Amino acid sequence: MREEVRFKIIFSVLIFTLLVNLIFLLFKIYDAFKIFIEKDAVFIPLNYLILLKNEFIKKIFTPIIAGIIAGVILLLFLKFSRYKKYKRKEGFGLIETFISLTILALVTVGMLAYLQYGMLLNIKAKEINYAVRVTDVFISKLDSIPYPYVFSCDSNEENFGLNGTFGPVTNQTSTYPYLGILEEFKNLIKNYGFTRFKITTYFLLRDLSDLDGDGLITDLRNFTDENSDLIDDYDPEIKYEDYNKDADYYDIFGEPEQTEEPNTHLKKVVIKIYRKAQLVYTTSKIISWEKYTGVESKASGAELKLVITQPPENGILYALTTEEQINSHNLSITKEYPEDVVAYRADPSSPLQLIGTTDPLANIEWRLGGTDTPTLDTVIADNSGDFNFFAFNLTANLNEGENLIYGIALKDEYSSPWSKRRVILDINPPAIEQETPTGVVKTLQPLIEAVIVDEPVGEGNETSGICPDVITIKYESGSGVGIATHTFDSSTGKVRWIDSEKFLPVFTQGEEVIVTIEAGDYALYKVSKTFSFKCLIDSIDNSPPVVSEKSPVGVASSNPPLISCKVFDNQSGIDIQSIILELDGNEVVNSSNITEYYSPISNPIGGYINYLPSTPLSQGEHSVTVKVSHWAENPSDKKERIETWSFNVP
Incomplete structure (x- = not known):
């Protein structure tokens, strides 16, 4: 009895596998040709059909092979099974016939499907051939229009x-x-x-x-x-x-x-x-x-060509007509300009040099400001079509700031398109202003910065701008000489000495520091300024640091609210690394991240703490605690200020 049950189970599984593969094959054939049914197969792009080929073969032949394997295993199982009771002793039984027909059906359906694919591919190729033929006929007709x-x-x-x-x-x-x-x-x-x-x-x-x-x-x-x-x-x-x-x-x-x-x-x-x-x-x-x-x-294309290679589009020009300009241009600074920073001289002693190519012996006219303005300079190209000359009249008419130079090549009755070059004439060297600190400064961690400006002579005129690559802060102090790390904000012109570990550099009591800031603009004008200061704090500071301008107070106007305050101490300065800000008892600002939330100022000596929570706060009351110390050690009970306030989130 057990042998009969086992035989029926195995036989049923193999028959089920064979039939499933046959049904699966039919569905895959439909899926493979669904695109043809939905979109009119003949007119699908030929390259898409070719790309579809591998996917088609995979979809069709996978169930065929699986079905054949299942059928062969079933036939072998029947042949060699010891359970002979339900098997004919002679001839080819009904079950074997059914299995064989199923395998034959798998192979036949698969081959017919592949044959159908080949026919569709052939039809598409013919359709493309017809399209090429009719367009060739039309192109020949087009020649008569x-x-x-x-x-x-x-x-x-x-x-x-x-x-x-x-x-x-x-x-x-x-x-x-x-x-x-x-x-x-x-x-x-x-x-x-x-x-x-x-x-x-x-x-x-x-x-x-x-x-x-x-x-x-x-x-x-x-x-x-x-x-x-x-x-x-x-x-x-x-x-x-x-x-x-x-x-x-x-x-x-x-x-x-x-x-x-x-x-x-x-x-x-x-x-x-x-x-x-x-x-x-x-x-x-x-x-x-x-x-x-x-x-x-x-x-x-029968016209002349005109290609201007110098100056380039948005090229920078400079002049050396005043002593200030000459001294600024010749000033030696620590850092060299990058190779791609190039400026061109344009003044009466050395006019703007125009270089380029056009047709041989073509005459080139140069105008300033527009194509309908008077011709200022002319030059004739050499036998190779090259030209290289100094535009005296054009240079004399250049204005500070933006200038539009137009050139046109003329020869016989032909002319080139107008070639335009936008250039900027910078005639005013940069300057360094608002340097701080100077003299005696009552902190050991001063804010050292200055503003580098590149202003035009005439209001509203464009300048070349400051080149950040040549800015340097050099220092001399009791601890030695060196080049400081700095930041530069191009929008404000501020350059600041920073310390990678302590945000701002820390000096010793009584230490004198000489600072030199060097800079330059893209017109190759350079500037250098030196100033000095001495760190000298009061040995006794009876007043702890001040915490003011606390916000928010009362009801917060936003959520999350911007939590901020001002800390300062004009007798011995703020120790930036001592600053701690707690929100609801949790320390959110300290020496590890103070650089993200602290903005130093020089007067008064201190800065602003600005902290914005990353997520909205819960409704109700919240507390803020700020801890900050100054540099003076005496008296010890006045060294630190702890300030706490609260606010409500509606």
Whole structure:
């Protein structure tokens, strides 16, 4: 009896495994082809089908192999099972037949599914081939449409979206003259099973001024209109122009002729083929005006080029006309400027040097402030197209602060686009002000800082700015000489001597310190200032430190509230490392994190504690305790101040 039960259990498990794999296979086949069912399989991109292949094979053949293995094990089990009672002694039984048919079904269904995939792939390849063929035919037809008549259009729109007047303004037509070619193409794609085509035109220009900064002047750039004013952002001569005020840009006007569209003489035509709203194929071609007219145009690249290599965009200029400027420029300081910090001299004794390249023997005109201003300097390029000269007149007209330099190359009837360079002329050396402390200071941990300013001569003019890389704080004291660690805030100009362990440096009683601060701006003007102080605290300080300006008091106006106070001592100064702030009995500020929450001041000698809890506080009353000591040791009972106050969170 036990052997019979065991046989039935094993037999049932194997049969169940075989059937599950067959059902699983059918579901995987459906899942693998669901994308074709939902999205019209024939028009899924070919590259996507190829990527799908490995996933398809994995989904289909995994249950096939698993099912075959289960079936073979079942057959072997039946053949070699000792339980012969339920097995035919001769011939091929019904159970063996069922198992064999199931295995055959697994293999057959899997192979048919893979065959279906191959057929779909083949159909897609043919469909791409048809799309290429019809677009090639259209491109050949496109060559018969003159450049000024190639517009963006869509076969799904009435009249292909081409509504307006066309041709020269002296001989207008209200119907697009090449409508027949578009209709012919529309019928052609329908014959191949496609439903729509779309043509988009992009206007191209030669990047002769290297606006993209890639070092090339032979590449193309797109007509750019980020502010939507229908004018190219880099060349104001390239723009849309509704010459005859008919609210379209399909017309031709002028002598020589030009289009109301941006007159770039180069277009990129992008052709897209669709079927059932699915994009099937995309191709493009660049066309030019010259192919039809034979007349060269500066817009299409027949123009001259002009590349300015010196000064660079946003270049810094300086002058050495006054004694102050000369001394500042020649001042020797401890740190050297980084290699990438470069400034260019521009004064009557050494005018601004302009360097670049254009076409050989081209004449270059230079203007200041705009393209419609008088020409100040001219230079002729050499036989290689290079130029390198000193712009005397342009230099004489430079103003402090921002200056816009414009150059244009001229040769025969051609001209380059205007090349623009923005430069900043800095004529005022920086200064060091508000240095502190000086003289006798009643603390052993003073705030040592100054303000470095780079102000213009004329109010509102731009300067080159302070270069943080050359700022140095040097010191001499009884303990030796050295270079101090510092911080610099570019927004305020403050430079501060800091200590990595104690926040501010600590000195001994009676120690005299000589401090020298060095700095420089990006115009290569430098400055140095020396000052000294002596740390001398009262040996007896009968007043403990003061804790004032406590906040919040009463009812807090926010949650979490900013907890703050002012601590100071004008007789012996504040020992910053002694500061402790407790909130509801928990120490939240101490010497380990005081640098995050303490802002020192020099008058009075002390600073502000500002602590903002990371999470909102609970409603009700909360207490704050601040502990702070001064440097004087006597009397001992006056050394520390402990101040406690409370507030409520509503």
